[in-house]
Amino acid sequence: MNLKRLSIAIFAFGLCFLGCGPEPLGGELTLKVVAPNDDFASYELRQVQVSNVENIYQLQHANFKFLGGGLLEGDDMQNLLTSEVTPQSFATQTRSHFDQTLEPHLAIRDEVVHAQDFHSLMALSAFAGFEKIWGWYVNDIGDRSTATTEPGYVVFYGDIVPSNLLPVPMIQMDNAVYLAGVDVWMVFPVGNQEGVPYAMNQGVLAHEFHHRIFFQNVWTTSAFDRWKSILSATESLSASEQRNLNLLRALDEGLADINAIGYTKNIGFMEPSFHSEHLDVVSAELLGAESLRRNIESDFVDRATYDNLGDDSLEHALVDGCGVAQNFTTSGDILSGQAWSPYCLGSVVARTIWEGVGRDHQLLREVMLPAINQTLFHLGEVLGTDQDFDFDVFFQLLLESLPNTFDTADLCSEIATRFSSLATADRIPLCAF
Ligand SMILES: [Zn+2]
Incomplete structure (x- = not known):
């Protein structure tokens, strides 16, 4: 090998030494x-x-x-x-x-x-x-x-x-x-x-x-x-800001699930991941509770509502794993405390939307989920004004985003059942309760 070839070989080796993966x-x-x-x-x-x-x-x-x-x-x-x-x-x-x-x-x-x-x-x-x-x-x-x-x-x-x-x-x-x-x-x-x-x-x-x-x-x-101030809070949040945050986390989880259901066209999309044949008893029970909370047609979600989760009146055997707020004895409102699972109320949100499209996957994918997507930006505008959040804000924005051809009867009747304290207070004017 002449000197020139040798130097090329050394140069090439040097480059590879620094990192020489395959060609992209x-x-x-x-x-x-x-x-x-x-x-x-x-x-x-x-x-x-x-x-x-x-x-x-x-x-x-x-x-x-x-x-x-x-x-x-x-x-x-x-x-x-x-x-x-x-x-x-x-x-x-x-x-x-x-x-x-x-x-x-x-x-x-x-x-x-x-x-x-x-x-x-x-x-x-x-x-x-x-x-x-x-x-x-x-x-x-x-x-x-x-x-x-x-x-x-x-x-x-x-x-x-x-x-x-x-x-x-x-x-x-x-x-x-x-x-x-x-x-x-x-x-x-x-x-x-x-x-x-x-x-x-x-x-x-x-x-x-x-x-x-x-x-x-x-x-x-x-x-x-507002997001920065919540994240950087050095002391605990005020009770109303904590409640806003809890409800928004539940909305975030519920919308994530209903979109995943839209993508998969399968309300049991998590089931392939929920196998527990060889798990220890504690892990298997945790997985079972998770499955109950996340399956929007489970016994738990059949009966859970915004109100019976908030005031702790749903049968405890069903609510297992949702958590009870630290301040529940003083506030009487689970949704305002720090220790609870956003998935429980999130599944109530997902179920409400699922019933709102008559359990129809095509209507969910083609009409409801695009309307929900448009709602999110407007929700950000509302939150930017430091206004309190509750689900009436979301449902009202959603009803405004749905096309005129969409029949809102099922959605409004489900809101009346699952969010009755908000519905009876006339806080969602686009539904005539
Ligand atoms: Zn999530």
Whole structure:
């Protein structure tokens, strides 16, 4: 080898030493992933097509990118909440705590991208899921907010430590979440979960995706200062602001679920992830309670209402796991306290909407969910005025957004049943109760 060739070889080696992955591979690709069957009731390993990939070796898509692990500390978030911070600068600065690239173990065989280990399969399956779900929210639901016009980020196996006062990672296993403000979805490893991991369950991903839509539409426009003040509160929130926040979290969860139901056309979209044959008794019971709360046609949701959850008058055997507010004995109102589960009231919201379309998937997808999407921006405008929130505000905005051709009789009668104290107070004028 002459000297020139040798120097090229050394130069090439030097470059590779700094990081020499395979050439980027993008465009339209076929991936072998865990994907749902048509009814979203079961999942299997199969080939799917994805478009607009920028580089599959780093899970980079034109719309979103996977990030590696890393640790975000709650105190770092608090320190960034200055008056000048914008939704974009806050997200950029908090997101920088995570590793900026993820390189799963992939191999190409017969022009199909295969994962080489379980973790890579989970990441690749979530990648394929996000691509489909992103397209659905833009094309079918009509979202035009920064939730779908700005790039998205998925942190794979990162951690969050809420604060130096509580130095325990928030959620380490068996979960997928959207982290508002930081504006990332987080996918956590499988712990003792049986069935389909949440990150492979596209209904769960559609639910998490909607949290970004809710946050970007509602909180980052007119109401961002209010959101910052809630997050940065050094002392506990006032009882009325705590109640506002609780109800908004319930609305956020309920709308995430009803959108996931719209995407999957299956009210039991979480069931493939709820297997407990080999779980210990405590974990199995927790999973059973979660299933009861989240299935919008369960015995619990059949009978739960805004009022009987608020005043604790629903049979306790059914309410298991919803939580009772710390201040319940003084306020008599579960919905105003700190310790409760937003999913319980969230399922009441989802059920109300489901009955409001006569349990018709087509009406849900084509009329109701696009109208809900339009409502969110206006809800942000209302919250930006520091007005108190209750569900009459949401339902009134929703009724204004529904087309004139939509028959509101079922929706109004369901609101009258499930939110009777608001209905009888004549707070939803577009329903003639
Ligand atoms: Zn959620």
